[in-house]
Amino acid sequence: xxxxxxxxxxxxxxxxxxxxxxxxxxxxxxxxxxxxxxxxxxxxxxxxxxxxxxxxxxxxxxxxxxxxxxxxxxxxxxxxxxxxxxxxxxxxxxxxxxxxxxxxxxxxxxxxxxxxxxxxxxxxxxxxxxxxxxxxxxxxxxxxxxxxxxxxxxxxxxxxxxxxxxxxxxxxxxxxxxxxxxxxxxxxxxxxxxxxxxxxxxxxxxxxxxxxxxxxxxxxxxxxxxxxxxxxxxxxxxxxxxxxxxxxxxxxxxxxxxxxxxxxxxxxxxxxxxxxxxxxxxxxxxxxxxxxxxxxxxxxxxxxxxxxxxxxxxxxxxxxxxxxxxxxxxxxxxxxxxxxxxxxxxxxxxxxxxxxxxxxxxxxxxxxxxxxxxxxxxxxxxxxxxxxxxxxxxxxxxxxxxxxxxxxxxxxxxxxxxxxxxxxxxxxxxxxxxxxx
Numbered sequence: 001x002x003x004x005x006x007x008x009x010x011x012x013x014x015x016x017x018x019x020x021x022x023x024x025x026x027x028x029x030x031x032x033x034x035x036x037x038x039x040x041x042x043x044x045x046x047x048x049x050x051x052x053x054x055x056x057x058x059x060x061x062x063x064x065x066x067x068x069x070x071x072x073x074x075x076x077x078x079x080x081x082x083x084x085x086x087x088x089x090x091x092x093x094x095x096x097x098x099x100x101x102x103x104x105x106x107x108x109x110x111x112x113x114x115x116x117x118x119x120x121x122x123x124x125x126x127x128x129x130x131x132x133x134x135x136x137x138x139x140x141x142x143x144x145x146x147x148x149x150x151x152x153x154x155x156x157x158x159x160x161x162x163x164x165x166x167x168x169x170x171x172x173x174x175x176x177x178x179x180x181x182x183x184x185x186x187x188x189x190x191x192x193x194x195x196x197x198x199x200x201x202x203x204x205x206x207x208x209x210x211x212x213x214x215x216x217x218x219x220x221x222x223x224x225x226x227x228x229x230x231x232x233x234x235x236x237x238x239x240x241x242x243x244x245x246x247x248x249x250x251x252x253x254x255x256x257x258x259x260x261x262x263x264x265x266x267x268x269x270x271x272x273x274x275x276x277x278x279x280x281x282x283x284x285x286x287x288x289x290x291x292x293x294x295x296x297x298x299x300x301x302x303x304x305x306x307x308x309x310x311x312x313x314x315x316x317x318x319x320x321x322x323x324x325x326x327x328x329x330x331x332x333x334x335x336x337x338x339x340x341x342x343x344x345x346x347x348x349x350x351x352x353x354x355x356x357x358x359x360x361x362x363x364x365x366x367x368x369x370x371x372x373x374x375x376x377x378x379x380x381x382x383x384x385x386x387x388x389x390x391x392x393x394x395x396x397x398x399x400x401x402x403x404x405x406x407x408x409x410x411x412x413x414x415x416x417x418x419x420x421x422x423x424x425x426x427x428x429x430x431x432x433x434x435x436x437x
Contacts, residue, residue, distance in 0.1 A: 164387015
Protein backbone atom coordinates (compact mmCIF):
# COMPACT_ATOMS: atom_id res chain seq x y z
CA UNK A 1 0.00 0.00 0.00
CA UNK A 2 1.32 3.46 -0.91
CA UNK A 3 2.05 5.80 1.98
CA UNK A 4 -0.19 8.86 2.17
CA UNK A 5 0.63 12.14 3.88
CA UNK A 6 -1.69 13.60 6.48
CA UNK A 7 -2.64 16.43 4.13
CA UNK A 8 -3.96 13.90 1.61
CA UNK A 9 -6.37 12.14 3.97
CA UNK A 10 -9.31 14.57 3.66
CA UNK A 11 -10.42 12.91 0.41
CA UNK A 12 -9.91 9.34 1.66
CA UNK A 13 -12.88 8.99 4.06
CA UNK A 14 -14.03 5.37 4.27
CA UNK A 15 -10.77 3.98 2.85
CA UNK A 16 -7.98 2.05 4.51
CA UNK A 17 -4.67 3.90 4.34
CA UNK A 18 -1.02 3.69 5.28
CA UNK A 19 0.59 6.62 7.10
CA UNK A 20 4.03 7.01 8.65
CA UNK A 21 5.38 9.61 11.01
CA UNK A 22 6.15 10.54 14.58
CA UNK A 23 4.12 10.19 17.75
CA UNK A 24 3.36 13.85 18.40
CA UNK A 25 0.90 13.69 21.27
CA UNK A 26 -0.97 11.06 23.25
CA UNK A 27 -3.99 11.15 25.58
CA UNK A 28 -5.14 8.12 27.57
CA UNK A 29 -8.86 8.17 28.37
CA UNK A 30 -9.41 4.77 29.91
CA UNK A 31 -10.80 2.54 27.19
CA UNK A 32 -9.68 4.95 24.48
CA UNK A 33 -6.25 6.28 23.57
CA UNK A 34 -6.03 9.27 21.25
CA UNK A 35 -2.75 9.53 19.34
CA UNK A 36 -1.69 12.46 17.17
CA UNK A 37 0.69 11.42 14.39
CA UNK A 38 2.92 14.04 12.74
CA UNK A 39 4.52 13.91 9.32
CA UNK A 40 6.05 16.55 7.07
CA UNK A 41 2.59 17.60 5.91
CA UNK A 42 0.84 18.08 9.25
CA UNK A 43 -0.92 15.98 11.87
CA UNK A 44 -3.75 13.48 12.08
CA UNK A 45 -5.53 12.09 15.12
CA UNK A 46 -5.93 8.33 15.60
CA UNK A 47 -8.46 6.64 17.87
CA UNK A 48 -6.95 3.49 19.41
CA UNK A 49 -9.53 1.18 21.00
CA UNK A 50 -7.92 -2.22 20.68
CA UNK A 51 -6.05 -3.20 23.86
CA UNK A 52 -3.31 -4.99 21.92
CA UNK A 53 -2.64 -1.85 19.90
CA UNK A 54 -2.73 0.30 23.03
CA UNK A 55 -0.17 -1.99 24.63
CA UNK A 56 2.28 -1.27 21.81
CA UNK A 57 2.34 2.37 22.97
CA UNK A 58 3.14 1.67 26.61
CA UNK A 59 6.31 3.36 27.80
CA UNK A 60 6.73 5.29 24.55
CA UNK A 61 7.13 9.06 24.32
CA UNK A 62 6.70 11.71 21.62
CA UNK A 63 9.20 11.26 18.82
CA UNK A 64 8.54 7.53 18.48
CA UNK A 65 8.41 6.68 14.78
CA UNK A 66 5.28 4.79 13.73
CA UNK A 67 3.85 3.04 10.72
CA UNK A 68 0.05 2.89 10.79
CA UNK A 69 -2.62 1.09 8.77
CA UNK A 70 -6.13 2.32 9.52
CA UNK A 71 -9.46 3.55 8.21
CA UNK A 72 -10.08 7.22 7.50
CA UNK A 73 -13.26 8.55 9.12
CA UNK A 74 -14.76 12.01 8.62
CA UNK A 75 -14.61 14.06 11.82
CA UNK A 76 -15.19 17.83 11.41
CA UNK A 77 -13.74 18.58 14.83
CA UNK A 78 -10.39 16.95 14.04
CA UNK A 79 -7.44 18.56 12.30
CA UNK A 80 -7.95 18.22 8.56
CA UNK A 81 -11.55 17.13 9.06
CA UNK A 82 -10.71 13.43 9.44
CA UNK A 83 -9.23 10.94 11.86
CA UNK A 84 -8.01 7.35 11.67
CA UNK A 85 -9.95 4.55 13.34
CA UNK A 86 -8.94 0.97 14.11
CA UNK A 87 -5.24 1.63 13.56
CA UNK A 88 -2.74 -1.20 13.37
CA UNK A 89 0.56 0.12 14.71
CA UNK A 90 4.13 -0.79 13.89
CA UNK A 91 6.77 0.81 16.10
CA UNK A 92 9.75 1.60 13.84
CA UNK A 93 11.92 3.61 16.25
CA UNK A 94 10.80 3.69 19.89
CA UNK A 95 11.55 6.63 22.21
CA UNK A 96 11.67 5.57 25.84
CA UNK A 97 13.24 8.73 27.31
CA UNK A 98 11.17 11.72 28.43
CA UNK A 99 11.86 14.55 25.93
CA UNK A 100 13.38 17.70 27.51
CA UNK A 101 10.91 19.87 25.54
CA UNK A 102 7.16 19.32 25.16
CA UNK A 103 6.91 19.83 21.42
CA UNK A 104 3.11 19.54 21.31
CA UNK A 105 2.72 22.73 23.36
CA UNK A 106 3.39 26.38 22.54
CA UNK A 107 7.08 27.17 22.97
CA UNK A 108 7.90 30.30 24.96
CA UNK A 109 10.35 32.50 23.06
CA UNK A 110 11.37 34.70 25.96
CA UNK A 111 15.09 35.44 25.80
CA UNK A 112 15.71 33.64 29.08
CA UNK A 113 14.51 30.42 27.42
CA UNK A 114 16.81 30.66 24.40
CA UNK A 115 19.61 28.55 25.88
CA UNK A 116 17.22 25.64 26.39
CA UNK A 117 15.55 26.11 23.03
CA UNK A 118 18.82 26.18 21.11
CA UNK A 119 20.44 23.42 23.17
CA UNK A 120 17.61 21.11 22.11
CA UNK A 121 17.05 22.74 18.73
CA UNK A 122 16.58 19.47 16.85
CA UNK A 123 13.65 18.71 19.14
CA UNK A 124 11.93 22.07 19.35
CA UNK A 125 11.97 22.32 15.55
CA UNK A 126 9.49 19.43 15.62
CA UNK A 127 6.97 21.81 17.14
CA UNK A 128 4.47 22.78 14.45
CA UNK A 129 4.96 26.51 14.97
CA UNK A 130 8.74 26.27 15.10
CA UNK A 131 9.00 24.35 11.87
CA UNK A 132 6.50 26.74 10.25
CA UNK A 133 9.15 29.48 10.58
CA UNK A 134 11.42 27.60 8.22
CA UNK A 135 8.65 26.74 5.78
CA UNK A 136 8.12 30.50 5.50
CA UNK A 137 11.86 31.10 5.16
CA UNK A 138 12.09 28.51 2.40
CA UNK A 139 9.30 30.29 0.52
CA UNK A 140 11.15 33.60 0.86
CA UNK A 141 14.34 32.04 -0.49
CA UNK A 142 12.52 30.45 -3.44
CA UNK A 143 10.93 33.78 -4.31
CA UNK A 144 14.34 35.48 -4.26
CA UNK A 145 15.77 32.96 -6.73
CA UNK A 146 12.64 33.03 -8.84
CA UNK A 147 12.75 36.82 -9.21
CA UNK A 148 16.30 36.85 -10.55
CA UNK A 149 15.99 33.68 -12.63
CA UNK A 150 13.18 35.37 -14.55
CA UNK A 151 15.33 38.45 -15.25
CA UNK A 152 18.39 36.93 -16.84
CA UNK A 153 20.61 36.68 -13.75
CA UNK A 154 23.15 33.90 -13.27
CA UNK A 155 23.42 32.26 -9.85
CA UNK A 156 27.03 32.13 -8.64
CA UNK A 157 28.84 30.44 -5.74
CA UNK A 158 31.83 32.34 -4.41
CA UNK A 159 34.61 31.31 -1.97
CA UNK A 160 34.15 31.79 1.76
CA UNK A 161 37.86 31.43 2.57
CA UNK A 162 39.60 34.66 1.59
CA UNK A 163 43.07 36.20 1.71
CA UNK A 164 41.70 39.51 3.01
CA UNK A 165 38.59 41.11 4.47
CA UNK A 166 36.07 42.27 1.87
CA UNK A 167 34.33 44.75 4.15
CA UNK A 168 37.45 45.98 5.90
CA UNK A 169 37.86 46.47 9.63
CA UNK A 170 38.78 43.97 12.33
CA UNK A 171 35.43 42.19 12.51
CA UNK A 172 36.60 39.07 10.67
CA UNK A 173 37.15 35.48 11.68
CA UNK A 174 40.70 34.34 10.96
CA UNK A 175 41.84 30.76 10.49
CA UNK A 176 44.98 28.87 9.55
CA UNK A 177 45.01 27.94 5.88
CA UNK A 178 47.99 25.65 5.29
CA UNK A 179 50.29 28.07 7.07
CA UNK A 180 48.62 31.20 5.71
CA UNK A 181 46.12 33.40 7.52
CA UNK A 182 42.69 33.24 5.87
CA UNK A 183 39.55 35.14 6.76
CA UNK A 184 35.98 33.94 6.50
CA UNK A 185 33.98 35.97 3.99
CA UNK A 186 32.05 38.89 5.42
CA UNK A 187 30.18 39.01 2.11
CA UNK A 188 30.63 37.96 -1.54
CA UNK A 189 31.16 41.64 -2.35
CA UNK A 190 34.37 41.53 -4.38
CA UNK A 191 33.47 38.39 -6.28
CA UNK A 192 30.00 39.46 -7.32
CA UNK A 193 31.39 42.78 -8.59
CA UNK A 194 34.11 40.97 -10.51
CA UNK A 195 31.45 38.77 -12.10
CA UNK A 196 29.60 41.81 -13.47
CA UNK A 197 32.49 42.07 -15.92
CA UNK A 198 31.82 38.51 -17.08
CA UNK A 199 28.12 37.75 -16.57
CA UNK A 200 26.67 41.26 -16.08
CA UNK A 201 23.81 40.12 -13.80
CA UNK A 202 24.53 37.75 -10.90
CA UNK A 203 23.06 36.66 -7.60
CA UNK A 204 24.09 34.39 -4.75
CA UNK A 205 22.52 32.75 -1.72
CA UNK A 206 25.11 31.75 0.86
CA UNK A 207 26.52 32.11 4.37
CA UNK A 208 28.56 35.09 5.51
CA UNK A 209 30.49 35.61 8.71
CA UNK A 210 30.76 38.68 10.92
CA UNK A 211 32.96 38.74 14.02
CA UNK A 212 30.87 41.49 15.57
CA UNK A 213 30.87 41.37 19.38
CA UNK A 214 27.23 42.47 19.29
CA UNK A 215 24.75 40.92 21.66
CA UNK A 216 21.51 42.23 20.19
CA UNK A 217 18.25 40.92 18.78
CA UNK A 218 19.42 41.69 15.23
CA UNK A 219 22.97 40.31 15.02
CA UNK A 220 24.48 36.87 14.48
CA UNK A 221 28.00 35.71 13.68
CA UNK A 222 26.82 33.65 10.72
CA UNK A 223 23.78 34.25 8.56
CA UNK A 224 22.48 33.67 5.07
CA UNK A 225 23.00 36.59 2.71
CA UNK A 226 20.92 37.12 -0.41
CA UNK A 227 23.14 39.07 -2.78
CA UNK A 228 22.76 40.52 -6.26
CA UNK A 229 24.92 42.66 -8.53
CA UNK A 230 23.69 44.35 -11.72
CA UNK A 231 25.68 45.86 -14.59
CA UNK A 232 24.49 48.82 -16.68
CA UNK A 233 21.98 49.90 -14.05
CA UNK A 234 21.09 53.31 -12.65
CA UNK A 235 20.43 54.00 -8.98
CA UNK A 236 16.72 54.54 -9.64
CA UNK A 237 16.54 51.23 -11.50
CA UNK A 238 18.31 49.47 -8.64
CA UNK A 239 15.83 50.75 -6.06
CA UNK A 240 12.90 49.90 -8.34
CA UNK A 241 14.29 46.38 -8.61
CA UNK A 242 14.49 46.13 -4.81
CA UNK A 243 10.92 47.41 -4.50
CA UNK A 244 9.74 44.73 -6.91
CA UNK A 245 11.82 42.08 -5.16
CA UNK A 246 10.47 42.73 -1.66
CA UNK A 247 6.89 42.83 -2.97
CA UNK A 248 7.48 39.56 -4.82
CA UNK A 249 9.04 37.86 -1.78
CA UNK A 250 6.23 38.94 0.53
CA UNK A 251 3.51 38.02 -1.96
CA UNK A 252 5.04 34.62 -2.72
CA UNK A 253 5.52 33.81 0.96
CA UNK A 254 1.87 34.53 1.69
CA UNK A 255 0.79 32.53 -1.34
CA UNK A 256 2.97 29.49 -0.65
CA UNK A 257 3.13 29.55 3.15
CA UNK A 258 -0.03 31.40 4.12
CA UNK A 259 -1.15 28.57 6.40
CA UNK A 260 2.16 28.69 8.27
CA UNK A 261 2.10 32.48 8.52
CA UNK A 262 -1.43 32.34 9.92
CA UNK A 263 -0.37 29.68 12.43
CA UNK A 264 2.45 32.00 13.53
CA UNK A 265 0.06 34.93 13.96
CA UNK A 266 1.74 36.99 11.24
CA UNK A 267 0.06 39.92 9.51
CA UNK A 268 0.68 40.67 5.85
CA UNK A 269 2.85 43.78 5.45
CA UNK A 270 1.57 46.91 3.78
CA UNK A 271 3.85 47.73 0.87
CA UNK A 272 3.59 50.20 -1.97
CA UNK A 273 4.54 49.13 -5.49
CA UNK A 274 7.44 51.57 -5.47
CA UNK A 275 8.74 51.75 -1.92
CA UNK A 276 9.07 55.30 -0.53
CA UNK A 277 12.45 57.00 -0.32
CA UNK A 278 13.57 59.40 2.39
CA UNK A 279 17.02 60.91 2.77
CA UNK A 280 19.04 60.48 5.93
CA UNK A 281 18.73 64.23 6.53
CA UNK A 282 14.92 64.11 6.16
CA UNK A 283 14.63 61.23 8.62
CA UNK A 284 16.85 62.87 11.21
CA UNK A 285 14.80 66.05 10.87
CA UNK A 286 11.43 64.27 11.12
CA UNK A 287 12.56 62.23 14.11
CA UNK A 288 14.12 65.19 15.90
CA UNK A 289 10.98 67.28 15.51
CA UNK A 290 8.70 64.44 16.61
CA UNK A 291 10.69 63.28 19.64
CA UNK A 292 12.73 66.27 20.75
CA UNK A 293 15.89 64.15 20.51
CA UNK A 294 18.30 65.86 18.13
CA UNK A 295 19.97 63.34 15.80
CA UNK A 296 20.70 65.70 12.90
CA UNK A 297 24.48 65.40 13.18
CA UNK A 298 24.58 61.60 13.31
CA UNK A 299 26.16 59.62 10.44
CA UNK A 300 23.73 56.72 10.82
CA UNK A 301 20.26 56.02 12.16
CA UNK A 302 19.76 54.84 15.72
CA UNK A 303 17.66 51.67 16.16
CA UNK A 304 14.94 53.85 17.69
CA UNK A 305 14.95 56.03 14.56
CA UNK A 306 14.68 52.97 12.31
CA UNK A 307 11.62 51.79 14.21
CA UNK A 308 10.10 55.27 14.26
CA UNK A 309 10.54 55.99 10.56
CA UNK A 310 8.99 52.64 9.61
CA UNK A 311 5.97 53.44 11.77
CA UNK A 312 5.83 56.89 10.16
CA UNK A 313 6.09 55.41 6.65
CA UNK A 314 3.35 52.87 7.38
CA UNK A 315 1.01 55.60 8.62
CA UNK A 316 1.86 58.47 6.28
CA UNK A 317 3.22 56.75 3.16
CA UNK A 318 1.29 53.48 3.14
CA UNK A 319 4.35 51.24 3.35
CA UNK A 320 6.00 49.29 6.16
CA UNK A 321 9.25 49.39 4.19
CA UNK A 322 11.20 52.54 3.33
CA UNK A 323 14.50 53.41 1.66
CA UNK A 324 17.04 55.59 3.47
CA UNK A 325 19.09 57.52 0.90
CA UNK A 326 21.92 60.10 0.80
CA UNK A 327 24.36 58.48 3.20
CA UNK A 328 27.51 60.43 4.15
CA UNK A 329 30.46 59.34 2.01
CA UNK A 330 32.69 59.46 5.09
CA UNK A 331 30.68 56.52 6.45
CA UNK A 332 30.79 54.60 3.15
CA UNK A 333 32.87 51.66 1.92
CA UNK A 334 35.73 52.37 -0.48
CA UNK A 335 33.90 50.66 -3.35
CA UNK A 336 30.81 52.86 -2.99
CA UNK A 337 30.15 55.49 -5.63
CA UNK A 338 30.21 59.13 -4.57
CA UNK A 339 27.60 61.43 -6.08
CA UNK A 340 29.23 63.44 -8.88
CA UNK A 341 27.44 66.66 -7.93
CA UNK A 342 27.67 66.14 -4.17
CA UNK A 343 30.80 64.06 -3.52
CA UNK A 344 30.19 64.13 0.20
CA UNK A 345 27.15 61.87 -0.41
CA UNK A 346 27.34 58.15 -1.26
CA UNK A 347 24.96 56.79 -3.89
CA UNK A 348 23.61 54.31 -1.36
CA UNK A 349 20.31 53.28 0.17
CA UNK A 350 19.38 51.03 3.07
CA UNK A 351 16.00 49.35 3.04
CA UNK A 352 14.23 49.34 6.39
CA UNK A 353 11.41 46.86 6.89
CA UNK A 354 9.17 46.93 9.94
CA UNK A 355 11.74 48.77 12.01
CA UNK A 356 14.97 47.07 11.03
CA UNK A 357 17.50 47.33 8.21
CA UNK A 358 17.24 44.29 5.93
CA UNK A 359 19.13 45.53 2.85
CA UNK A 360 22.21 47.64 2.15
CA UNK A 361 22.45 48.68 -1.49
CA UNK A 362 24.60 51.08 -3.46
CA UNK A 363 26.05 52.00 -6.79
CA UNK A 364 29.71 51.00 -7.03
CA UNK A 365 32.70 53.03 -8.17
CA UNK A 366 33.46 51.42 -11.54
CA UNK A 367 36.33 53.67 -12.65
CA UNK A 368 39.70 52.05 -11.96
CA UNK A 369 41.68 55.16 -10.98
CA UNK A 370 39.01 56.42 -8.59
CA UNK A 371 38.53 52.97 -7.08
CA UNK A 372 42.25 52.64 -6.32
CA UNK A 373 42.31 56.16 -4.86
CA UNK A 374 39.35 55.40 -2.58
CA UNK A 375 40.88 52.08 -1.57
CA UNK A 376 44.08 53.83 -0.48
CA UNK A 377 42.43 56.80 1.23
CA UNK A 378 39.25 55.31 2.74
CA UNK A 379 40.29 51.75 3.58
CA UNK A 380 44.06 52.32 3.90
CA UNK A 381 44.37 49.33 1.60
CA UNK A 382 47.17 48.25 -0.68
CA UNK A 383 45.90 47.55 -4.21
CA UNK A 384 48.83 45.13 -4.71
CA UNK A 385 47.99 42.97 -1.68
CA UNK A 386 46.41 39.51 -2.16
CA UNK A 387 43.21 40.77 -0.57
CA UNK A 388 42.69 43.51 -3.18
CA UNK A 389 44.78 43.08 -6.33
CA UNK A 390 42.52 40.57 -8.05
CA UNK A 391 39.49 42.70 -7.32
CA UNK A 392 40.90 45.96 -8.64
CA UNK A 393 42.44 44.27 -11.69
CA UNK A 394 38.94 43.45 -12.94
CA UNK A 395 38.26 47.19 -13.07
CA UNK A 396 41.54 47.89 -14.84
CA UNK A 397 40.29 45.86 -17.80
CA UNK A 398 36.84 47.41 -18.10
CA UNK A 399 33.88 47.45 -15.71
CA UNK A 400 30.52 49.02 -16.51
CA UNK A 401 28.50 51.19 -14.12
CA UNK A 402 26.91 48.76 -11.69
CA UNK A 403 25.20 48.43 -8.37
CA UNK A 404 24.01 45.76 -6.02
CA UNK A 405 22.89 44.82 -2.56
CA UNK A 406 23.00 42.31 0.26
CA UNK A 407 19.89 41.16 2.10
CA UNK A 408 19.72 39.13 5.33
CA UNK A 409 17.43 36.13 4.88
CA UNK A 410 16.92 35.68 8.61
CA UNK A 411 16.07 39.36 9.14
CA UNK A 412 13.50 39.31 6.34
CA UNK A 413 11.98 36.15 7.85
CA UNK A 414 12.02 37.71 11.31
CA UNK A 415 10.12 40.81 10.24
CA UNK A 416 7.76 39.02 7.88
CA UNK A 417 6.58 36.78 10.72
CA UNK A 418 6.99 39.25 13.58
CA UNK A 419 9.64 37.40 15.61
CA UNK A 420 11.40 39.30 18.38
CA UNK A 421 14.92 38.01 17.76
CA UNK A 422 16.73 37.18 14.52
CA UNK A 423 18.08 34.00 16.14
CA UNK A 424 14.55 32.60 16.10
CA UNK A 425 14.79 32.63 12.31
CA UNK A 426 18.03 30.63 12.25
CA UNK A 427 18.06 26.84 12.38
CA UNK A 428 21.20 26.66 14.51
CA UNK A 429 22.18 30.24 15.41
CA UNK A 430 25.75 31.35 15.95
CA UNK A 431 26.48 34.31 18.19
CA UNK A 432 29.21 35.44 20.56
CA UNK A 433 28.52 32.53 22.96
CA UNK A 434 27.11 29.71 20.86
CA UNK A 435 29.08 27.43 18.55
CA UNK A 436 26.89 24.33 18.99
CA UNK A 437 24.83 22.37 18.18
